[in-house]
Amino acid sequence: MLISSSVHAECTVVHLAGHLDVHAAAEVRRVLLKVMAEQPVAVVGDLRDVPSVAPACAAVFPTAWRESGGWPGVSLSLCSLNPPVQARLRTEGTSRFVPVHEDVDSAVDAARALPPYVSQTTHLRFDARAARDARTCARATFRQWHVEHNIDDALLLVSEIVSNCVQHGEPPLRLTLRLRGGWLRIAVNDAGPSRPHRHLRSVTPEDVINGVLLAEGGRGLSLVDAVSATWGVSEYPAGSGKTVWCELRVGASPQ
Secondary structure (H helix, E strand, O other): OEEEEEEEOOEEEEEEEOOEOHHHHHHHHHHHHHHHHOOOOEEEEEEEEOOOEOOOHHHHHHHHHHHOOOOOOOEEEEEOOOHHHHHHHHHOOHHHOOOEEOOHHHHHHHHHOOOOEEEEEEEEOOOOOHHHHHHHHHHHHHHHOOOOOOHHHHHHHHHHHHHHHHHHOOOOEEEEEEEEOOEEEEEEEEOOOOOOOOOOOOOOHHHEEOOEEOOOOOOOHHHHHHHOOEEEEEEOOOOOOEEEEEEEEOOOOOO
């Protein structure tokens, strides 16, 4: 399969040409993860030159989207499907998770019509002060975005994820905050190949004061699991890095 990409109105269009079989699906997944890691407004898969899709291979599209973090900050859609391909995606349920459009223009228009979001990325020093610096930057960003609900929980999540990446990852270290429709996404990138460590100790009532969970070394992702609505790990396609991310309802929209 031949795979190429182009930029269309701030969206990345990935053009596929050839039969989508098991071997091609592995390469498609790699390319989609790489493109989504660059965080364009949206990614559109152009399938006009894909005559057929082998059984189970249509799952590569929702799988890649989930592995990238699955947040609508970077949406994934498909377009220009031939009838056999459209039937395959419908049979396997892919179109329930990944929107399908008539052509590239309509897919791009739909992506750009999503509610606006704001984003802030900060590069952090890779040492014991990283969590403190991340909290300071996040607090200033939340003030700018008029985020008033669940600030303590959001700062706690920032601190825990950054601390975990410093302890188990490798530099460089980067914090990205995104807000869309009252949902905050916290993502921390580092270059280490190992997945983050989730400690066995669970969060107990003693960890909570006035409804706020207190940070404590060694608790790590157990706390992230308890405080956030959802969280996960997205690994870079080349295997040399990862993004630990979580989402939290903060009740504010982009200004």
